[in-house]
Amino acid sequence: xxxxxxxxxxxxxxxxxxxxxxxxxxxxxxxxxxxxxxxxxxxxxxxxxxxxxxxxxxxxxxxxxxxxxxxxxxxxxxxxxxxxxxxxxxxxxxxxxxxxxxxxxxxxxxxxxxxxxxxxxxxxxxxxxxxxxxxxxxxxxxxxxxxxxxxxxxxxxxxxxxxxxxxxxxxxxxxxxxxxxxxxxxxxxxxxxxxxxxxxxxxxxxxxxxxxxxxxxxxxxxxxxxxxxxxxxxxxxxxxxxxxxxxxxxxxxxxxxxxxxxxxxxxxxxxxxxxxxxxx
Amino acid sequence: xxxxxxxxxxxxxxxxxxxxxxxxxxxxxxxxxxxxxxxxxxxxxxxxxxxxxxxxxxxxxxxxxxxxxxxxxxxxxxxxxxxxxxxxxxxxxxxxxxxxxxxxxxxxxxxxxxxxxxxxxxxxxxxxxxxxxxxxxxxxxxxxxxxxxxxxxxxxxxxxxxxxxxxxxxxxxxxxxxxxxxxxxxxxxxxxxxxxxxxxxxxxxxxxxxxxxxxxxxxxxxxxxxxxxxxxxxxxxxxxxxxxxxxxxxxxxxxxxxxxxxxxxxx
Numbered sequence: 001x002x003x004x005x006x007x008x009x010x011x012x013x014x015x016x017x018x019x020x021x022x023x024x025x026x027x028x029x030x031x032x033x034x035x036x037x038x039x040x041x042x043x044x045x046x047x048x049x050x051x052x053x054x055x056x057x058x059x060x061x062x063x064x065x066x067x068x069x070x071x072x073x074x075x076x077x078x079x080x081x082x083x084x085x086x087x088x089x090x091x092x093x094x095x096x097x098x099x100x101x102x103x104x105x106x107x108x109x110x111x112x113x114x115x116x117x118x119x120x121x122x123x124x125x126x127x128x129x130x131x132x133x134x135x136x137x138x139x140x141x142x143x144x145x146x147x148x149x150x151x152x153x154x155x156x157x158x159x160x161x162x163x164x165x166x167x168x169x170x171x172x173x174x175x176x177x178x179x180x181x182x183x184x185x186x187x188x189x190x191x192x193x194x195x196x197x198x199x200x201x202x203x204x205x206x207x208x209x210x211x212x213x214x215x216x217x218x219x220x221x222x223x224x225x226x227x228x229x230x231x232x233x234x235x236x237x238x239x240x241x242x243x244x245x246x247x248x249x250x251x252x253x254x255x256x257x258x259x260x261x262x263x264x265x266x267x268x269x270x271x272x273x274x275x276x277x278x279x280x
Numbered sequence: 281x282x283x284x285x286x287x288x289x290x291x292x293x294x295x296x297x298x299x300x301x302x303x304x305x306x307x308x309x310x311x312x313x314x315x316x317x318x319x320x321x322x323x324x325x326x327x328x329x330x331x332x333x334x335x336x337x338x339x340x341x342x343x344x345x346x347x348x349x350x351x352x353x354x355x356x357x358x359x360x361x362x363x364x365x366x367x368x369x370x371x372x373x374x375x376x377x378x379x380x381x382x383x384x385x386x387x388x389x390x391x392x393x394x395x396x397x398x399x400x401x402x403x404x405x406x407x408x409x410x411x412x413x414x415x416x417x418x419x420x421x422x423x424x425x426x427x428x429x430x431x432x433x434x435x436x437x438x439x440x441x442x443x444x445x446x447x448x449x450x451x452x453x454x455x456x457x458x459x460x461x462x463x464x465x466x467x468x469x470x471x472x473x474x475x476x477x478x479x480x481x482x483x484x485x486x487x488x489x490x491x492x493x494x495x496x497x498x499x500x501x502x503x504x505x506x507x508x509x510x511x512x513x514x515x516x517x518x519x520x521x522x523x524x525x526x527x528x529x530x531x532x533x534x535x536x537x538x539x540x541x542x543x544x545x546x547x
Contacts, residue, residue, distance in 0.1 A: 017350070019354055029415065029418045036388030079289075082286055085286065092287055113301065115515055116305045116519070239386070239487065248383065
């Protein structure tokens with residue numbers, strides 16, 4: 001039966017060809033380079049690894065990266081939800097342009113985004129001038145990093161939440177309202193519950209993406225060690241000093257964190273979906 | 281009331297966070313007038329950077345079209361062991377810091393890496409030149425074509441392809457006359473995204489390019505160089521080239537949404 005099913009599934013030609021191309025490409029371009037990192041990490045003993053990771057500067061860089069990514073993700077969670085909702089449910093002039101703007105950070109090179117944000121937020125920029133008169137500074141501070149990370153991860157939040165909102169039935173909301181549900185009840189029990197898996201995915205992807213952001217961040221960050229230096233930049237600095245083991249240790253930790261998060265999001269999403277289906 | 285408030289909030293956020301930075305690029309590029317802008321674009325080092333970036337993209341894009349189409353076909357049409365792992369693996373470039381990507385390539389293909397060291401006696405060097413730039417760009421852009429084609433293939437299903445098969449079409453004929461017309465819009469957008477990202481990749485390329493002025497400087501690296509040299513007009517003028525490419529990509533996406541097939545099924 002199993003062999004029959006398998007043969008049935010492969011009636012269409014091209015299995016070996018597409019499998020061959022895919023595997024060859026993935027091995028040379030994705031898997032082999034990853035092995036390079038693990039190979040370097042394996043040569044590094046646990047003692048060396050801990051010494052690199054335990055240094056003040058590395059810990060500070062990780063703290064800056066993770067807190068800024070968390071702040072950017074919080075912003076994108078709230079505004080990503082609102083944007084996804086508005087784009088799906090409402091028809092208004094300029095909707096098409098707003099929809100296209102969501103994807104712009106995805107298509108715009110990160111270095112271009114970086115200098116554009118500095119042009120906007122430094123003291124002579126349109127927004128920087130206003131902020132400066134209020135005594136606030138964004139460029140070259142932790143807030144600058146948050147702005148840059150928010151910019152690059154907007155599409156990940158919006159595009160993950162949007163399809164789920166499209167699948168919601170507006171009749172259920174109307175029913176809840178006629179049954180006397182208040183606005184907060186409507187939002188929490190009728191809207192947020194079924195959307196939770198996709199909101200989680202959007203927020204998670206946006207966080208992982210922010211952890212790894214480099215080009216957009218370094219122009220606006222100021223890059224002061226211990227204060228506004230992100231982990232990716234520290235890897236690059238170690239690399240320029242030919243300190244490959246240290247670079248690999250930080251890179252491995254950053255990659256490990258992203259992978260754990262990706263797998264966790266994936267599993268949690270499946271669990272949540274199963275749970276929500278069972279509850280009905 | 282709530283409706284207007286939410287629309288206002290969404291538009292304000294997008295305007296402030298996305299539209300304004302793009303306007304800032306063009307304003308700064310033309311701050312010293314159109315003549316200064318043109319002079320900055322035809323500056324020899326900038327032209328050399330544009331040339332190198334285009335050459336790299338011309339190599340990367342076709343390879344990724346072949347890979348993306350093959351991978352999407354494989355995942356959409358067959359069930360096999362490791363299919364889920366493959367899907368996660370292809371998404372990996374989104375989750376990785378470009379600096380980590382560049383480091384990985386250095387560690388394996390660089391002079392001290394196993395592959396790089398093995399090739400060195402034959403005079404083959406893979407990093408700090410065009411090959412290095414092409415390799416990391418392939419990695420960074422490998423999800424784009426596949427991600428755009430896969431949903432289309434999932435939606436259209438395989439009935440038409442099977443019908444063609446029973447009518448005696450061979451593999452190439454099925455691809456050319458049945459599959460390709462269905463995926464053409466997705467393929468176009470995926471190709472444009474790949475091109476925009478390949479030409480715009482900064483972090484990974486800065487690790488492996490060697491950044492030799494006029495020789496291995498891609499356009500984003502040139503932008504950084506000009507910017508750090510306090511040549512704002514030069515940096516922003518070079519940036520407008522890449523911004524224009526991004527805008528064309530979005531226009532194609534708009535056309536795809538209007539004329540392309542529905543695409544709402546996830547693998």
